[in-house]
Amino acid sequence: MQQVCAALGERVVVRPLPVPWDCTDDFLPAFWQQPQAYLDPTVQQSMSGLQLLEPDVLVRGMAQLRVALENGTWEGKNGKLLAQASLDVGWRLISTDERG
Numbered sequence: 001m002q003q004v005c006a007a008l009g010e011r012v013v014v015r016p017l018p019v020p021w022d023c024t025d026d027f028l029p030a031f032w033q034q035p036q037a038y039l040d041p042t043v044q045q046s047m048s049g050l051q052l053l054e055p056d057v058l059v060r061g062m063a064q065l066r067v068a069l070e071n072g073t074w075e076g077k078n079g080k081l082l083a084q085a086s087l088d089v090g091w092r093l094i095s096t097d098e099r100g
Helices: 002-008 034-039 041-045 055-071 072-084
Strands: 012-016 093-095
Touching: 002 012, 012 055, 034 041, 034 055, 055 072
Parallel strands: none
Antiparallel strands: 012 093
């Protein structure tokens, strides 16, 4: 990000681009508040980040997620997310400030 900002010059504005809780675009962090959606093979197929995994890694990861959802571990670790309207997943919108 520093290199991009440096290349754009002095009037660079960097803004967080949070993902809303009800996001329906099937990109990797879209279902952060609905983790059960990641278990759906159709959802998995639309996420390049998951498709780049070795198949056995994906199967193991989904099995771990299923167990964590069933036994309450996921909610115990991430339950506070359920009250948020959006989540900062690290994405940034970088633009130049044309106003001077």
